[in-house]
Amino acid sequence: MxxxxxxxxxxxxxxxxxxxxxxxxxxxxxxxxHAGSCPQQSVQEDFNVTKYMGTWYEIEKxxxxxxxxxCNQATYSLLTDxxxxxxxxxxxxxxxxxSIEGAAKVKDPAQPAILGVSFFKGIPxxxxxxxxxxxxxxxLVYSCSxxxxxxxxxxxxxxxxxxxxxxxxxxxxxxxxxxxxVDINRLTVSNQTGCEVMT
Ligand SMILES: *[C@@H]1O[C@H](CO)[C@@H](O)[C@H](O)[C@H]1NC(C)=O
Ligand SMILES: *[C@@H]1O[C@H](CO)[C@@H](O)[C@H](O)[C@H]1NC(C)=O
Numbered sequence: 395m396x397x398x399x400x401x402x403x404x405x406x407x408x409x410x411x412x413x414x415x416x417x418x419x420x421x422x423x424x425x426x427x428h429a430g431s432c433p434q435q436s437v438q439e440d441f442n443v444t445k446y447m448g449t450w451y452e453i454e455k456x457x458x459x460x461x462x463x464x465c466n467q468a469t470y471s472l473l474t475d476x477x478x479x480x481x482x483x484x485x486x487x488x489x490x491x492x493s494i495e496g497a498a499k500v501k502d503p504a505q506p507a508i509l510g511v512s513f514f515k516g517i518p519x520x521x522x523x524x525x526x527x528x529x530x531x532x533x534l535v536y537s538c539s540x541x542x543x544x545x546x547x548x549x550x551x552x553x554x555x556x557x558x559x560x561x562x563x564x565x566x567x568x569x570x571x572x573x574x575x576v577d578i579n580r581l582t583v584s585n586q587t588g589c590e591v592m593t
Pocket of ligand 1: 442443444445
């Protein structure tokens with residue numbers, strides 16, 4: 395009887411969590427929700443996390459509800475224990491800088507291009523997959539979470555070492571994203587102008 399009650403409480407908790415995730419995702423962009431499990435992705439070969447550290451600017455992304463500002467950027471620094479400190483910053487419309495710190499970690503050394511990122515303690519980390527990067531100009535990042543194999547929610551980012559990329563590089567990255575199964579029509583261009591106050 396006791397164990398039945400325990401299971402019952404657990405599962406109703408779970409439903410609330412799932413419902414929350416669902417509603418959040420639907421609010422963000424109904425098209426981020428897809429049927430079935432996350433697609434298998436091929437990631438950057440021989441990924442070197444050390445070379446990946448430093449600042450990256452967001453050029454394009456799949457809509458993400460937690461980003462409201464412009465001049466979005468991420469700064470990664472490798473800590474001595476191998477964890478990556480993550481600092482995401484953006485400029486709000488009132489000209490104030492909003493930033494958030496988190497931690498990222500390679501979970502399986504055999505898969506160094508797949509990290510888990512977490513911004514809040516106690517919240518499960520989200521996958522951060524580097525699909526492709528040359529470390530010095532561009533990076534293509536994909537994230538996908540599975541819900542019971544019934545549906546998945548995905549995100550994608552085109553990042554660069556500068557606040558702009560050439561059309562040629564963007565077009566190559568669009569092709570890679572399309573090959574990864576991402577609908578590139580869903581990408582939004584990030585505003586990286588008037589970012590002088592950002593460091
Ligand atoms: C990763 O890159 C760093 C910095 O360039 C370099 O020192 C290190 O040897 C590289 N690691 C591997 C395994 O290639
Ligand atoms: C980007 O931001 C600048 C400066 O705040 C603004 O003038 C411009 O209209 C914005 N561009 C877009 C496409 O929203």
